[in-house]
Amino acid sequence: MSVDNDPHGSAGAGSGGGGGAGSTSETFEDVDWEKVDDAHRSLSLKAIIIASIYTVFAAGVIYDYVIKTPGTDTIGTLGVNLQALDWLYILTLLSILCFVVVPLYENKRMTRYYWRQFRKNKAAVVSLIYLGIIFVIGSIGPRFLDRPTVDPSSAYQPPVFMSVEEWMPVECAGEVSGGRCHGTWAHPLGTTHEGKDILVSVIYGMEVSMQVGLIAAMITITIAAIVGVSAAYFGGWIDAVLMRYVDIQITFPTFFLYLMVVYLYGGSLFSMIVIFGLLGWGGIARIVRSEALQRREEEYVLAAKNAGASSFWTMRRHLLPNVSNSVITAVTLLIPGLILFEASLAFLGLGDPTIPSWGEVIASGRDDLQYAWWISTIPGVFLFFTILAFNFIGDALRDALDPRSEGSGE
Structure with missing residues (x-):
C-alpha cells in the first residue's frame, strides 16, 4: 500500500499510473499526518464570519461596560440602554443563528428529511407557528411599547366586545349603556386592578418567557455537552470526577440558593436565569455521556484515533454531532419547565418586580376571579399554550431526530 504525501489527495504515482522511476510515493507509515492536518486547518469563510460576529459582540460588551460613560x-x-440580560439574550440569538440556522441551511438534504418527519406531527407544526409569532411579537413589541404603568383611573376595564357592571371600573373608558361599561380598543384585553394594560403586559411577558427559555437552555446545553462528551471520551478518573460532580449538583437545592439570592439582593430575572442555567444541566449531561459512550466505540471514532487525530478534533467532529439529536430533544423539553418555573416564582412574588411577567399578571388577578376573570385568565392561557407548544415540538423533534423512537408517539 502506498500513498502520496499530498494534502489534497492527488495521485502522485506518475502520469501513466504505473509508477515510474520518478515516483515520490511513500508508505502509509511515512506520511506526516501533522503536516496534512495543518494543511486542512486553514480557516474557512464561514469560520471567519462567525468569529467576526462574536468579535463585534465582544466589542459591544466592552464598550458598554468599560468605555461608555456610566449612566448613559x-x-x-x-x-x-442594554442591560446584562439583553446582552445574554443577544448572545443566545447569535449562537442559534450560527450553530442551528446556518448548519440547517448548509445541509439542505438533511433539513428536508427532518422537516418531512417533523411535519407528520400536525400539532407540532401549529405549535411552531404559534411560538414563532410569540417570539416575533415578544422581540419587537417591547421596543415600541412603554412598560405597563399604574393608572388607578383605568382599573378594571373589560376586554373589547365584553361589558361589566358600570360601578366596577373607576372611570369607564368605553361606552356606557344599560348600566354596563363596555370594553374599548384602547385596552383590547382589559386592564388589571392597578389599571395596567393587559395586552402590553402579555407582550412583555412573551419576551420574558423567551429570554428565560432560550438563555437558560443555551447555558445548559453548552455545559452539558462539554461535560458529557469529555466524560465519555476520556473515561477513567476524568469520567469519575465529572460524574460524581454531576451527582452532587443534581442533589443541590438550587431553589433555596435562589431564595437566598432573593433575600440578600432582591428578585432578578438575570440571577434566576444564570443560577438555574449553571446548575440545571446535570440530567442532560448524563444523557450526553450515555449517548457518547456508545458512539465512542464506533469504527469512525476509532479510525480517527488511530490516524492520530487530536482528542479535541475527534470530539468536535465525531462525538458531538452524533449526540446533538439527543441534546436538542432534551433541551426542547427542558424549556417549558423553565418558563413555568419563572412564572411560578413571579406568581409567588419571588421574581423580578421591575419586569412584567405572565406569572405576575396572573397573581395580580387571583383575588378578582369572580368579577374580573380576564386579569388572570388571559395571561394564563398564553402561558398554558406556550408550554404545551414546546412539549409538542419536543415530541416531534424526538421522533424526527431519533429513528429509534419512531412510532413511539403514535
Whole structure:
C-alpha cells in the first residue's frame, strides 16, 4: 500500500499510473499526518464570519461596560440602554443563528428529511407557528411599547366586545349603556386592578418567557455537552470526577440558593436565569455521556484515533454531532419547565418586580376571579399554550431526530 504525501489527495504515482522511476510515493507509515492536518486547518469563510460576529459582540460588551460613560445609553442616538440580560439574550440569538440556522441551511438534504418527519406531527407544526409569532411579537413589541404603568383611573376595564357592571371600573373608558361599561380598543384585553394594560403586559411577558427559555437552555446545553462528551471520551478518573460532580449538583437545592439570592439582593430575572442555567444541566449531561459512550466505540471514532487525530478534533467532529439529536430533544423539553418555573416564582412574588411577567399578571388577578376573570385568565392561557407548544415540538423533534423512537408517539 502506498500513498502520496499530498494534502489534497492527488495521485502522485506518475502520469501513466504505473509508477515510474520518478515516483515520490511513500508508505502509509511515512506520511506526516501533522503536516496534512495543518494543511486542512486553514480557516474557512464561514469560520471567519462567525468569529467576526462574536468579535463585534465582544466589542459591544466592552464598550458598554468599560468605555461608555456610566449612566448613559448604550446606543445614544436611538435611546437604547442594554442591560446584562439583553446582552445574554443577544448572545443566545447569535449562537442559534450560527450553530442551528446556518448548519440547517448548509445541509439542505438533511433539513428536508427532518422537516418531512417533523411535519407528520400536525400539532407540532401549529405549535411552531404559534411560538414563532410569540417570539416575533415578544422581540419587537417591547421596543415600541412603554412598560405597563399604574393608572388607578383605568382599573378594571373589560376586554373589547365584553361589558361589566358600570360601578366596577373607576372611570369607564368605553361606552356606557344599560348600566354596563363596555370594553374599548384602547385596552383590547382589559386592564388589571392597578389599571395596567393587559395586552402590553402579555407582550412583555412573551419576551420574558423567551429570554428565560432560550438563555437558560443555551447555558445548559453548552455545559452539558462539554461535560458529557469529555466524560465519555476520556473515561477513567476524568469520567469519575465529572460524574460524581454531576451527582452532587443534581442533589443541590438550587431553589433555596435562589431564595437566598432573593433575600440578600432582591428578585432578578438575570440571577434566576444564570443560577438555574449553571446548575440545571446535570440530567442532560448524563444523557450526553450515555449517548457518547456508545458512539465512542464506533469504527469512525476509532479510525480517527488511530490516524492520530487530536482528542479535541475527534470530539468536535465525531462525538458531538452524533449526540446533538439527543441534546436538542432534551433541551426542547427542558424549556417549558423553565418558563413555568419563572412564572411560578413571579406568581409567588419571588421574581423580578421591575419586569412584567405572565406569572405576575396572573397573581395580580387571583383575588378578582369572580368579577374580573380576564386579569388572570388571559395571561394564563398564553402561558398554558406556550408550554404545551414546546412539549409538542419536543415530541416531534424526538421522533424526527431519533429513528429509534419512531412510532413511539403514535
